[in-house]
Amino acid sequence: xxxxxxxxxxxxxxxxxxxxxxxxxxxxxxxxxxxxxxxxxxxxxxxxxxxxxxxxxxxxxxxxxxxxxxxxxxxxxxxxxxxxxxxxxxxxxxxxxxxxxxxxxxxxxxxxxxxxxxxxxxxxxxxxxxxxxxxxxxxxxxxxxxxxxxxxxxxxxxxxxxxxxxxxxxxxxxxxxxxxxxxxxxxxxxxxxxxxxxxxxxxxxxxxxxxxxxxxxxxxxxxxxxxxxxxxxxxxxxxxxxxxxxxxxxxxxxxxxxxxxxxxxxxxxxxxxxxx
Numbered sequence: 590x591x592x593x594x595x596x597x598x599x600x601x602x603x604x605x606x607x608x609x610x611x612x613x614x615x616x617x618x619x620x621x622x623x624x625x626x627x628x629x630x631x632x633x634x635x636x637x638x639x640x641x642x643x644x645x646x647x648x649x650x651x652x653x654x655x656x657x658x659x660x661x662x663x664x665x666x667x668x669x670x671x672x673x674x675x676x677x678x679x680x681x682x683x684x685x686x687x688x689x690x691x692x693x694x695x696x697x698x699x700x701x702x703x704x705x706x707x708x709x710x711x712x713x714x715x716x717x718x719x720x721x722x723x724x725x726x727x728x729x730x731x732x733x734x735x736x737x738x739x740x741x742x743x744x745x746x747x748x749x750x751x752x753x754x755x756x757x758x759x760x761x762x763x764x765x766x767x768x769x770x771x772x773x774x775x776x777x778x779x780x781x782x783x784x785x786x787x788x789x790x791x792x793x794x795x796x797x798x799x800x801x802x803x804x805x806x807x808x809x810x811x812x813x814x815x816x817x818x819x820x821x822x823x824x825x826x827x828x829x830x831x832x833x834x835x836x837x838x839x840x841x842x843x844x845x846x847x848x849x850x851x852x853x854x855x856x857x858x859x860x861x862x863x864x865x
Contacts, residue, residue, distance in 0.1 A: 656677065
């Protein structure tokens with residue numbers, strides 16, 4: 590028979606006491622393993638062996654499963670303005686457990702939380718409820734771009750959304766280079782502007798968006814356009830585009846996320862110019 594620690598490790602590093610007892614480990618055996626330091630009791634009825642992520646450990650101690658922005662961040666998905674606290678799915682009828690250093694955000698959504706963490710589909714659905722439609726849309730496209738969502742997964746997420754939000758999945762793309770591009774495209778879609786996405790212009794290169802065949806829009810992320818060399822390349826590209834008859838508007842993270850009214854006004858004014 591496998592040891593308790595090896596059994597928990599094979600179960601993914603975390604297991605319920607009830608499951609372990611069904612495999613032949615008595616409560617006394619589990620208690621002795623905890624005393625010897627072979628396994629860790631995260632809370633009553635839940636055991637773990639290391640290494641285990643701190644946020645997963647905190648979620649289990651809190652009484653549920655890691656979900657929402659915490660799981661998406663773990664997977665490298667682009668997140669809009671999410672905090673660093675562990676987001677924990679407790680279920681609709683469960684209560685949180687007190688534990689040392691608790692900074693958890695509790696989600697009392699229906700369903701039965703697993704041990705450890707949720708899958709990416711559940712995390713995205715929870716993130717929409719927690720962060721809103723825009724944050725969900727950017728994260729959804731990021732997860733798709735990273736290959737984390739199958740066709741079936743995207744369909745299940747769409748079915749799990751309220752009817753009023755399903756159009757977000759319908760207009761989503763799997764080739765968005767950044768969450769900023771996703772936000773920009775979503776907000777301009779709402780304004781009724783048709784964008785050509787990821788267009789290659791001879792003599793300029795690939796640009797994020799083109800509006801009405803003459804207006805180039807670029808969304809520059811936090812890390813992608815820092816430094817003098819990158820700034821110089823952007824200026825060279827913009828000059829080449831101007832020579833070909835294009836107008837270029839370039840916006841950074843702070844503008845798109847924190848000063849959208851100014852960005853929107855600039856884009857609409859430029860659209861009027863190129864249409865004039």
